[in-house]
Amino acid sequence: MAWDVEGTKRALLTAAVAEFSEKGFGGARIDRISERAGVNRERLYSYFGNKRQLFEAVLADQLGTILDGVPVTETGPAAAAGFAGRYFDACRSHPELPRLVFWEGLELTYPIDTDTRTARAALKSAELGAAVGELSGRDAASLLLTIVSLCHSWFASPNLGLIITGDDGDHEGRRRIVTATTEALTRGLLEGPAGG
Amino acid sequence: MAWDVEGTKRALLTAAVAEFSEKGFGGARIDRISERAGVNRERLYSYFGNKRQLFEAVLADQLGTILDGVPVTETGPAAAAGFAGRYFDACRSHPELPRLVFWEGLELTYPIDTDTRTARAALKSAELGAAVGELSGRDAASLLLTIVSLCHSWFASPNLGLIITGDDGDHEGRRRIVTATTEALTRGLLEGPAGG
DNA sequence: TCAATTTCCAACTAAACGTTTGGAGATTCG
DNA sequence: CGAATCTCCAAACGTTTAGTTGGAAATTGA
Incomplete structure (x- = not known):
């Protein structure tokens, strides 16, 4: 053999x-x-x-391509909400990924492969910002960070879900909150600095 | 002696x-x-x-009293935003707390002291819901979970901030996004199920 | 076919680690 | 004052752990 x-x-x-x-x-x-x-x-x-x-x-x-597999397909604020929902689903299908990101953040002093990952995140931010309408690079990046943070923490920190909402298994309910939060924030960012 | x-x-x-x-x-x-x-x-x-x-x-x-020290003082959506900002500041002053919550979630199969913490979280949810206006218990809990998740992940997972926004040290900028997100979500929840 | 090389393995090593032991010294109470 | 008890300590113990070594077995090429 x-x-x-x-x-x-x-x-x-x-x-x-x-x-x-x-x-x-x-x-x-x-x-x-x-x-x-x-x-x-x-x-x-x-x-x-x-x-x-x-x-x-x-x-x-x-982690190098963690964002790549999740497309942005709609336009307007629905683009951000749709992306958030799909990213949530991706995290649900592969809970080891958000967990690894949190282990990395807690256990290493500096992330791995930052050049590759920074470049890919910038692409996704730009894609999201363009689909949403007119978001600055900075706002698009903040929006993406908010989406990823909400998705990752639900799966990597289920203790919080259990303690605050009494349920760490209501994925559908949490998905709705994550997409609603994303759409609301996007509208706020589109309205300009008064919203932020 | x-x-x-x-x-x-x-x-x-x-x-x-x-x-x-x-x-x-x-x-x-x-x-x-x-x-x-x-x-x-x-x-x-x-x-x-x-x-x-x-x-x-x-x-x-x-972790037993992690929410207690942060008051809800305004009314309407500003109550949620204000609380979010103060909670963010509390996490910034004591970054060991969000870190311990994440270690707990990653390393234990069940959270510690859940009765105490669940009771205190319920009190804070109720306080927040009442200050905001008319939020159901469920919505108030989801809002609180969203606030806590955003604050905790910024401090426990700075690798993400670095990769997505290029900066894990812009606490002021992130604080603004967290409060804006909170206010936008709160408005959406007050508008009813169409918003969520 | 056989020698050289490579991949793979079982066993070993040294240090690290969580936990325990025997006893010193301080405190308390009769 | 002295015995009993308690707090604290240094050293030791047994197991775990990451990493290495010597060599077997498989593959390759002349």
């Missing part, structure tokens, strides 16, 4: 995504990652270097 | 707040906590039991 270096790497990375998103850097264990991957731990060191480098590889692999 | 059991406990708890808010449960170290406190590690086990119980004591001590 042929060697499968790429397959082994991919298996390790997939296992590492699961382990780091669940436990963070400090709580993740090399043993568990190699067990989940069905690969010897020494292979992990050979391919990725050390635990910290593996974590950074996971963040780069998973 | 008299024994100071309460002082020793308080020193350990204070050191533990700092350590757990910075590193989370998985990354925190008992050695560092006892060093910061200037207290022998054995005292920690004697007073708190084990590392996990100390973490839970920290969460109960710090």
Whole structure:
């Protein structure tokens, strides 16, 4: 049987995504990652270097294109609301992504792969701003940050939902609030500085 | 010199707040906590039991009254915006609090001290809903959750701010967006289901 | 076919880590 | 004043953990 270096790497990375998103850097264990991957731990060191480098590889692999897969399709304030709803759905389908972003923010002093991610975020901000109407770059970026923050915190901090609304499982209800918030903020931004 | 059991406990708890808010449960170290406190590690086990119980004591001590210190003073949508701004300021003054909430959400399967915290959140929701005008309990809770989520994620996930807006240090700018978002959402909720 | 190279593995290592132990010193009360 | 009790400490313990080593097995190319 042929060697499968790429397959082994991919298996390790997939296992590492699961382990780091669940436990963070400090709580993740090399043993568990190699067990989940069905690969010897020494292979992990050979391919990725050390635990910290593996974590950074996971963040780069998973977070680089986190915004790309969610399109902006409507126009006007509905564009922002629609995008927010789809981003919420994306987070619901892949809750490991918001979790990884929060682990990154809590455990690293500086984000990974900032050039790539900053560039992609700027593209999405511009796309959103154009679809909405006339938003400044700054306002569009703030709007995007608000959308992403609301979506991420619902999935990464379900304790808050449970304590404040008594329910961390009402995804539909929360989705409606997130889209309503987004549309309301967008209208406010379009009305100009008086609104902000 | 008299024994100071309460002082020793308080020193350990204070050191533990700092350590757990910075590193989370998985990354925190008992050695560092006892060093910061200037207290022998054995005292920690004697007073708190084990590392996990100390973490839970920290969460109960710090998060139980997190909303209480921020008043609702205006009326109408400005009440929500004003509260949001003050809550943002509280988070800025005590960034360990949003961080601890996120560590709790990521590292525990169920929040600590939920009865106390749920009761206090319900009081604050009711206070906010009444000040704003006529908001249902459910809407008021959703509004409160939105405010808290926006404030917490700015401080616990500064990586996002850096990547999306290019600046994780513009607290004033972000504060304006949070208050504007809050006011816009509040107006939308007051207008009824068409808004949500 | 065989030597060289590469991928992969089991076992090992040293340090880190949470927790416990034996006892010193301080306090309290009879 | 002295015994009992309590608070506190330094050192030790057993386990966990990240990372490394020596070598087996598979692959490749001459």
